[in-house]
Amino acid sequence: MKKTSRKQSAGTKKREELLKLYESSLKIVSEGEITKGRxxxxxxxxxxxxxxxxxxxxxxxSEFKGPISEGDEIEVLIEDIENDEGVAVLSKEKADFAKAWEKVKHAHETNEVVKGKLLRKVKGGAIVDLFGVNAFLPTSQIDLYLVKEPDRVLKDEIRLRIISLSERNKNIIVSRRAVIEEERQRKREKVLQELERGEIKEGVVKNITDFGAFIEIDGVDGLLHITDMSWGRVSHPSQVLSIGDAVKVMILDVDRENERLSLGLKQMTPNPWGDIEQRYPVGSKTRGKVVNIMDYGAFIEIEQGVDGLVHISEMSWTQRIKHPSQIMSIGDEVEAVVLNIDKENERLSLGLKQAEIDPWINLEERFPVGSVHTGRARSLVSYGAFIELEKGITGLVHISDMLWVKRITHPSQLLKRGEKVDVVILNIDKKNRRISLGLKQSLEDPWKSLKDKYKEGKIVATHISRILDRGIEVTVEDGIEAFIPLSRLKVKTSEDLGKKYKVGDELKLKVVDIIKEHRRLILTEKSKTVNG
Structure with missing residues (x-):
């Protein structure tokens, strides 16, 4: 009995030792931990x-996406060490997510650039795979500019930066734009340090405004101002460039502090004003195209980059031009003479009329004073009539030089516009380019023979033409007009004039005298002569 009891005691002890050995071989883990398994x-x-x-x-x-085999070692997360059925509940997906989340957290904390892959497009952006975890890439963060088709841009691996992380909701927001901007900034800084004034660089036109064009050179935007596009006249940058154009430009200035470039296109070619005086000496003739018309003159382009102004006063020797559009239009080709060069301010004065012979130079030979010529009435004004003697040569007939005897108040009483008349050259003022003409001088002076016809004491028939405060005016048969003062009439006061005399009435008067030098006929109604 004692022997059997000793055997049982030894067996129990051995089992306890084996149990201890087994238990010591087991892992000590907690729920929620990640461990390796086979x-x-x-x-x-x-x-x-x-x-x-x-x-x-x-x-x-279902948690395994790829092929697996017995004996493979994997990492899992312990959800429950022992469930109701005595089995441990494990999750490979949660283990993978936990590991990936740690990588995401580390990348976010260290501001590390990570790589992701496009999974699918969603409203407002795209879902990308980041270490096996889904992250949201908003449309605004895909590129520097709005991208309408993300899958055309998001190919292969995408370099991303984590810009937002929520531990609570396990939400991740990433940005591709941030990475591009950082890379662009590094490249921009490098380019700005390396660029030098006077360098020639090729760039791409990114934008066009009224004042110029923005050109990207190695990731740096530079401004090509409209004034630096051409030596010639440019109304709008779109005349020279289009968005997307590749263009070579010169670096005019590098502002490294503000990261700005000033660019030049015209500087790629020689300044046409450099030797302007040798190519277009003052007095030389040249041809050009009308490129702009203003009230005061017209701009003529004689070559690309060189415009000259023809002032309105330099357009014609003879015509009175009110606006340049009377004789030219934009696009017309004209011949002009170089009048003056202001090289410093890049201004050129041209003359159109100087390209032709000045008709006033030998005007006195063709129209000597005293000669008679036939002209055409071009315009009638209150003080006279302008008569065209030949194309561009016009003279004035003053109203006082139209008739010898009859007094008129307006040239239209005698002439019509366009009517041909004979005139006499009275005077030529070459300095002020004026010609004085006479109409009555082409006719015989009637006063030369009137002395014999109207002798002192002769009674002549007249007709009253005007009644004035101090007397009356009458007309005799030859059309001669005479003034009869109150003292030579048969009335006492000026109030009586309107009572006794009527315009158109015939009145018999006596010749007192005729003063030929002053073209004056003196008449009286009284029988007794009163001097004055």
Missing amino acids: IVKITPSDVIVDVGLKSEGIVSR
């Missing part, structure tokens, strides 16, 4: 994994 069995619905616990654990077969 696949021991694969079924259609589950994968049995030995993670060193008392019992083997189960992982859903």
Whole structure:
């Protein structure tokens, strides 16, 4: 009996030792931890994994995306060390997510650039795979400019920066734009340090405004101002460039502090004003195209980059031009003479009329004073009539030089516009380019023979033409007009004039005298002569 009892005691002791040895071989893990395990069995619905616990654990077969085999070592997260069925509940997906989340956190904390892959487009952006975790890439963060088709840009691996992370909701927001901007900034700084004034660089036109064009050179935007596009006249930058054009420009200035470039296009070619005086000496003739018309003159382009102004006063020797559009239009080709060069201010004065012979030079030979010529009435004004003697040569017949005897108040009483008349050259003022003409001088002066016809004491028939405050005006048969003062009329006061005399009435008057030098006929109504 004693012998049997000793055997039992020895067996119990051995079992306890074996149990201790088994228990010491088991892992000490907690729920929520990630541990390594080995696949021991694969079924259609589950994968049995030995993670060193008392019992083997189960992982859903759906958590495995790729091929697996028995004996493979994997990492899993322990969700429950032992469930009601005495089995450990494990998750490979949660283990993978936890590991990936740690990588995401580290990348966010260290501001590290990470690589991702496009999974699918969603409203407002795209979902990308980041270490096996889904992250949201907003449309505004895909590129520097709005991208309508993300999948055309997001190919292969995408370099991203994590810009927002939520531990609570496990949300991740990433940006590709931030990476591009950083790379662009580094490149911009490098380019700005290397660029020098006077360098020739090729760039691409990114934008066009009224004042110039923005050109990107190696990631740096530079302004090509409209004044630096051409030596010639440019109304708008779109006349020279289009968006997307590749163009070579000169670096005019580098502002490294404000990261700005000033660019030049015209500086790529020689300044046409450099030797302007040699190519277009003062007095030389040249041809050009009308490029702009103003009230005061017209701008003529004689070559690209060189415009000259023809002032309105330099357009014609003879015509009185009110606006340049009377004789030219934009696009017309004209011949002009160089009058003056202001090289410093890049201004050129041209003359149109100087390209022709000045008709006033030998005018006195063709129209000597006293000669008679036939002209055409071009315009009638209150003080006279302008008569065109030949194309561009016009003279004035003053109203006082129209008739010898009859007084008129307006030239239209005698002439019609366009009517041909004979005139006499009375005077030529070459300095002020004026010609005085006479109409009555082409006719015989009737006053030369009137002395014999109207002798003193002769009674003549007249007709009253006007009644004035101080007397009356009458007309005799030859059209001669005479003024009869109140003292030579048979009335006592001016109030009596309107009572006794009527315009158109015939009135018999006596000749007192005729003063030929002053072209004056003196008449009286009284029988007794009163001097004055």
